[in-house]
Amino acid sequence: MNKEITIAELKEKAKQLRKTAVTMIYEAQSGHPGGALSIADIVSCLYFREMNVDPKNPRWEDRDRFVLSKGHVCPIQYSALGLLGFFPEEDLHTLRKEGSKLQGHPSMNKCPGIDISTGSLGQGLSCAVGMALAGKRDGKDYMVYAVVGDGEADEGQIWEAVMAAYRYHLDNLVVIIDNNGLQIDGTTDEIMPQLDFTKKFDAFGYDTYEIDGHNMEQIVETFDKIHAAKDGRPKFINAHTVKGKGVSYMENQLAWHGMAPNDEQYAQAMKELEEGI
């Protein structure tokens, strides 16, 4: 946790995360850049401002937990873990390679700093509920942050977990939906309309927040509000984001859900992420 970090510094970290994640996917020639870029700003704020974690002791029992329920965008989390020193930075060049810590989808027993293995959509949030419940029962004050995809919310198990968190008064759980509006086969409105996530979570008894998921000031402010609102209600952030955010040819493009850039595209991506589109 580092409450002293400035908005400018968090934006710089987010830029680093984006560049690292895109580089990993380029080097692996495999991976999911679109959703990694849409959640980058929130991941930056969580890892570099909000979360109490210890790279030297990844399983520290009082740590805050991060559950990437949409596990396919793990390069963005790997980038944060690598920059924080959970593993040597050179390991960031091993994404999806044989014997690597950095599996195509996160594995808790291979990669330090991964709190639960994910990859099969719809399941991570349930694990986050278990972690938050254990924290409550043990009288600990750690937080559990779970990032869920908007498409992932098609899975019925998400809503089972949503109900359980309300039932057990888990105000130490923050559910964040990366609401980028796209899933693999089309827009979420075409494939499976979720309508208004905020209204839904409100109906499920959550303390809800609706933000621009790329506005760092708003992100920081929202987490501050959440920490001040330990009222027994689980927390929900409806984060409106842009899939592929920061790389012009990836933004809002279905094709960049799971595709690696070629040499030329990679060079352009690095330039745009550094200088802005």
Next chain:
Amino acid sequence: MDKKMIATRDGLGDELVELGKKNKSIYVVDADIGKSCKTTTFAKTLPEQHVNVGIAEQNAAGVAAGLATCGKVPFVVTYAVFGSLRMCEQIRQEICYPNLNVKIACSHGGVTPANDGASHQCIEDMGVLRTLPNMTVIMPADYWAARRLVEAAAKMDGPCYLRFTRDAIPVIYDENAIFEIGKANQLKEGKDVAIIANGDTVRLALEAAEVLEKDGITARVLDMHTIKPLDVDAVKACVNDIGKIITVEDHNIINGLGGAVCEVVAEMGKGIVKRIGIQDQFGQSAPYERLLAINGITTEDIAAAAKTLLK
């Protein structure tokens, strides 16, 4: 033989209370059928170690995984058909792959929820779950076996599936019987045929051995309570010492105990196996003993199979 009748789900419920009192890390995760899975006393006496997620088994598996990452030893308790098949992928992804210390403890195994019919009987669970890496798969033969194996499962580190009966079955062990996960219990020695059974059919194997004895045939009877890891040495000893094996189970003959034993025997290149079990067909609402009889799982069927093997 003590003919006292008691369902093994009672052994689960009683042992969980004992374990939970001694170890505050033991949790029960219910899915709204605690009453029929015998966790009501646990819920009442140890509320801080009890969770009920409602009718949401998939979530139960994930919540248990999350609890296990925080040092708890959760037992997800439901019916076998839900605990193995409804939750199957959650068990694979969030419990077996990360190798978390979660126990799936299920009542209503095999055809024991007899009157409920095919939807609630479960004949596929042990086979499906034994194909998952890191998983241990157990079915106790009676009340005391249930208690001791639940205790052993709580002590071991890693995923474990335990299957119990809904209906009452005879008590064959006493309180002091010793159980080790992965090690068969030899209940009777014999030289003509080996009968390897588990769960509610162990009693039938013992009865068949008595019947055979009257005709001068002696049977070695093994309680193979753990089908994964299978006690390979015990199976090999049956092949080497006797050569003729009958497997008996309240489970589909495909991929259950019989299948597991055949895998070992086939690779030895000698020995013969006759599998007795559910004949790859769904059940129906009927008395428990009738459902077994329809599938050829009776004392008489086992004895007849032995005689055929010895011809």
